[in-house]
Amino acid sequence: MTTTLHTEPDIILKVENLEAEFSSDEGIIKVLKGVDFEVKAGKTLGLVGESGCGKSVTSMSVLGLLPQPYGRVTKGKVIYRDTDLLTLSEEQRYTIRGNHISIIFQDPMTALNPVHSIGKQLNEVLALHRPDLKKKERYRYAVEMLDKVRIPQPEKRLNEYPHNLSGGMRQRVMIAMALACKPDILICDEPTTALDVTVQASILDLMLDLQEETGMAMIFITHDLGVVAEICDDVAVMYDGKIVEYADVFSLFDHPQHPYTEKLLSLVPGLDKPPKQMIDIKPYHPE
Ligand SMILES: Nc1ncnc2c1ncn2[C@@H]1O[C@H](COP(=O)(O)OP(=O)(O)OP(=O)(O)O)[C@@H](O)[C@H]1O
Ligand SMILES: [Mg+2]
Incomplete structure (x- = not known):
């Protein structure tokens, strides 16, 4: 072999x-x-x-x-x-x-439509990108997706609107939508x-x-x-x-090569410098 x-x-x-x-x-x-x-x-x-x-x-x-x-x-x-x-x-x-390739953004409120229920929006995404699914299957898949992103009582949530959900729950809905089509990236x-x-x-x-x-x-x-x-x-x-620098995460944290990376690392409390560094944030200007 x-x-x-x-x-x-x-x-x-x-x-x-x-x-x-x-x-x-x-x-x-x-x-x-x-x-x-x-x-x-x-x-x-x-x-x-x-x-x-x-x-x-x-x-x-x-x-x-x-x-x-x-x-x-x-x-x-x-x-x-x-x-x-x-x-x-x-x-x-x-x-x-x-x-x-799917994308999720910082603020799910801007990406979700406030006037449509969560169920309707998930259904729209699925209708567009999963034409193989019939209407009933889409509903079942939407419930499954919400369950997957650990939203409790998914059936109930499908009938709710974005403003009914907390910020964290909205972001979970966005993740569910982004993952509905099983992206590679x-x-x-x-x-x-x-x-x-x-x-x-x-x-x-x-x-x-x-x-x-x-x-x-x-x-x-x-x-x-x-x-x-x-x-x-x-x-x-x-x-x-x-x-300016591309490395695996261990090398980057252990041996930053670029002064800007060092600067970024120095601003993280508890990483390598005491948090007092936080009061001295100046923009980085290369020499
Ligand atoms: N629609 C636009 N029209 C003109 N300039 C833009 C536009 N969008 C972004 N820029 C400019 O492109 C540059 C990079 O913006 P970008 O949004 O990619 O920054 P970022 O690294 O994502 O910052 P942040 O961490 O604040 O999100 C900025 O100088 C911004 O002013
Ligand atoms: Mg940005």
Whole structure:
């Protein structure tokens, strides 16, 4: 019997030299200035960096969701399983978004429709992306999904509206929707920052369990290096539209290579410096 040895898990997504810009009244603003990173199948990549460095623009560029007509990708490749997503038609990309790569955002209230019940919204997602399911099966699947994200009394919740749910419950609904189509990759853009710390912890636990169960990869965008330490396998540190450091999570925490990474690490209470560092947060400026 022959065995194939894989020293590295498969790379499922490869972003190469990605550049993106916005047009504004003041001219063109270059936001991504050559972003490179890889996501391994079944693993979690943390994308960290200060506010405004381009993390959300990166995720929107990967999915072809930059606001039109002001935003555009000007250079680079987004290779998903041997296909450069940037060369696909809008229709083809729509299919990828629904069925292969999903995204959840920071504030579920903006993503959920306040006038429709949770059940109706889950049903719509399933009708779009799971045409194989009949109406009754969709209902059953929706109940199963809510149960999976540990929402108690799922049948009852299907008849409720987003405002009836707590922030944590709404985020669980968003996760259920994002996972309904069994994506290969889930992009999470600060999905827990709007939640209080204990709810945050339970959502992170849930996501780790779901990842183990489904084998999906995740790109986890966050400010919080504590979260990174807990759930990420690899980390890409972003500064001013570029990845300035990319490493596995242990190397990054043990031997940060870039001064900006050191700065970020020094701001995490209890990691390597006492919390008093927190009172001295200055923006990082490279020499
Ligand atoms: N629709 C837009 N039009 C013009 N500029 C934009 C637009 N969206 C984002 N930008 C600019 O792109 C840059 C990167 O924004 P982005 O939202 O990706 O930052 P971020 O790293 O996600 O920050 P945060 O941590 O605050 O979410 C910012 O300078 C922002 O002003
Ligand atoms: Mg953002």
